[in-house]
Amino acid sequence: MSKAIFELVDQLPTSNMTTRALKSLDFVVPGEWDNLVGFENTIRAVTGEDDEDVIQEIGDRAVYLFNDRSQGYQRALWLYQTIDSAGSALGAAALANKIGEKVPLLGFLSNLTPKPNKAQSIDLSLKLVVEIVAFCQINGIPGDSIGDFLGALGDYGGESLMRMAALICFDGLIPLGPDLLLKVEETLSGMSPSDLENNQGFSSIKDSIPGGDSQSKLGFIGESFGAVRGWMDSFISDRGLTPEVVVNNLRGFIEFTDDKLDYLGAFLDVSTNYYEHTGVQTLARRLIERASAEI
Numbered sequence: 001m002s003k004a005i006f007e008l009v010d011q012l013p014t015s016n017m018t019t020r021a022l023k024s025l026d027f028v029v030p031g032e033w034d035n036l037v038g039f040e041n042t043i044r045a046v047t048g049e050d051d052e053d054v055i056q057e058i059g060d061r062a063v064y065l066f067n068d069r070s071q072g073y074q075r076a077l078w079l080y081q082t083i084d085s086a087g088s089a090l091g092a093a094a095l096a097n098k099i100g101e102k103v104p105l106l107g108f109l110s111n112l113t114p115k116p117n118k119a120q121s122i123d124l125s126l127k128l129v130v131e132i133v134a135f136c137q138i139n140g141i142p143g144d145s146i147g148d149f150l151g152a153l154g155d156y157g158g159e160s161l162m163r164m165a166a167l168i169c170f171d172g173l174i175p176l177g178p179d180l181l182l183k184v185e186e187t188l189s190g191m192s193p194s195d196l197e198n199n200q201g202f203s204s205i206k207d208s209i210p211g212g213d214s215q216s217k218l219g220f221i222g223e224s225f226g227a228v229r230g231w232m233d234s235f236i237s238d239r240g241l242t243p244e245v246v247v248n249n250l251r252g253f254i255e256f257t258d259d260k261l262d263y264l265g266a267f268l269d270v271s272t273n274y275y276e277h278t279g280v281q282t283l284a285r286r287l288i289e290r291a292s293a294e295i
Contacts, residue, residue, distance in 0.1 A: 004063060004066070004067075005039070005062065005063055005066040005073075005283065005284065005287060006039035006059065006062075006063060008077075008280050008284075009036075009037070009038060009039040009042055009280060009281070009284045010037075010038055010039050012035075012036075012037045012038075012277060012280060012281070013037075013277075014035065014037050017103070017271045017272050018272040018273055018274050018277050019035055019277070020253050021166070021170065021250070021268060021272050021274065022035070022162055022166060022274055022277075022278070023035075024249045024250050024252060024253070025162065025165050025166060025169060025246075025249070027249060028165045028169065028239055028241065028246075029161050029162055029165050032157055032158055032161050032162055033158065033159055033161075033162035033278075034158075035281075036159075036281055036284075039059060039284065040055060040059065042281075042284050042285070042288060043055050043058050043059055043062075043288050046284075046285055046288045046289060046292070047288065047289075047292045049292070054295075057295055058288060058291045058292050058295060059288075059291075061291035061294060061295055062284075062287040062288050062290075062291040065287055065290060065291060066283070066287055071140070072136070072137025072138055072139075072140060073137070073138060073283055073286075073287060075134075075137045075208070076133075076134035076135075076137040076138050076279070076283060077279065077280065077283055079130045079133060079134045079137070079205060079208060079279075080130065080134060080275050080276045080279030080280070080283075081276045081279075082204050082205055083126060083127055083130045083201060083204070083205060083275055084273040084274075084275045084276045085204075085273070085276075102252075102253055102254065102255045103253060103254050103255065104255045104256075105254050105255060105256035105260065105263060105264065105267050106255070106256065106257070106260070108267060108271075109260070109263055111270070112263050112266040112267055112270065113266060114175070114262040114263055114265065114266045115175065115265070115266065115269075117175075117176060117183055117187070118187050118195075119199065120171070120175045120176055120265070121176065121183055121184040121187035121188070122187065122191075122195075122196070122199050122201065122202070123171060123199075123201055124167065124171045124172055124176075124180075124184055125184060125187075125188060125221050125224070125225050126199075126201045126202060126205065126221070127167055127171060127275060128167065128224055128225060128228060129205075129209055129220070129221055129224050130205065130208075130275070131149075131163070131164070131167075132145075132146060132149045132224055133208055133209065133210075134279065135148075135149050135152065136148070136149065138282070138283065138286050139152075143208070143210050144210035144220065146223060146224055146227045147227075150227050150228065150231070153228065153231055154231070158281075158282075158285070159278040159281040159282050159285070160278070160282050162278055163274065163275060163278040163279070163282070164235070165235075166274045166278075167275075168180075168232055168235060168236060168241070169241065169246045170265065170268045170269075170272070170274070171265070171269075172184075172232075173236075173241060173242065173243045173246050174243055174246060174247065174261070174264055174265045174268065175262070175264075175265030175266075177243055178242055178243060181229055181232060181233055181236075184225060185225070185226075185229070188218075188221065188222045188225060189222070191218060192218075193213070193214035193215045193217075193218055194214075196214055196217070196218050196221075197214055202217075209221070243261070247261065247264065250264070254267070
């Protein structure tokens with residue numbers, strides 16, 4: 001990897017489009033997500049430790065574990081980063097001067113093309129697969145262990161739960177509407193391996209998806225969605241989530257009109273990297289918890 005884990009955590013932004021979008025979802029998972037930034041700060045928050053020598057020891061061990069290529073931490077990070085960068089991205093400079101004020105979505109419409117439902121459904125499914133495979137990598141279990149992931153999903157909290165909330169809201173409800181689960185299911189059931197191969201996100205991560213060929217990888221994607229669909233359905237219904245509810249909470253920092261809602265999903269796609277941001281935080285937490293236990 002080009003950067004050490006402590007650098008990645010130290011360099012997480014405290015305020016940008018990603019953090020503001022995630023904070024707008026606090027009503028979905030109240031109090032779950034704290035934008036922990038800084039490696040030493042994260043060690044203190046995760047362990048409750050305040051002895052500088054112990055903090056240094058935990059940090060050194062966490063860095064060692066991350067650098068050990070026999071572990072899955074670097075692969076998990078690559079997956080988080082790659083699935084976020086699979087979509088096109090607006091230049092950071094174009095948005096940098098908008099932080100602290102409302103971003104007028106209309107000004108960016110010329111740069112955006114809303115994805116067709118099929119492409120959006122595939123992208124949501126791929127992000128879910130990344131969540132499963134990264135979970136397996138971090139926990140040192142086989143990458144096709146959907147059952148183990150499903151068991152752990154019920155105990156998700158913090159940045160991991162926020163990542164799933166953002167997946168449902170930003171990649172599901174806003175671009176696909178209230179019947180997003182049905183749309184994704186119909187898309188996957190009607191897909192051929194060639195449809196999958198034409199998707200940029202799949203091309204980027206296909207070697208990490210369990211299966212010997214595109215047909216079997218498509219099967220794993222469908223199986224993954226099928227296994228998690230019930231949890232997602234309950235998550236949406238238990239919280240009364242609708243596209244309108246999510247959109248209204250985004251109005252605090254994005255200006256848009258109701259007839260341009262199809263562009264809102266595209267705008268969030270190209271202007272945020274919530275999978276990488278919260279993924280780095282998840283990795284840091286797991287590394288620190290393991291390092292603390294080992295010493």
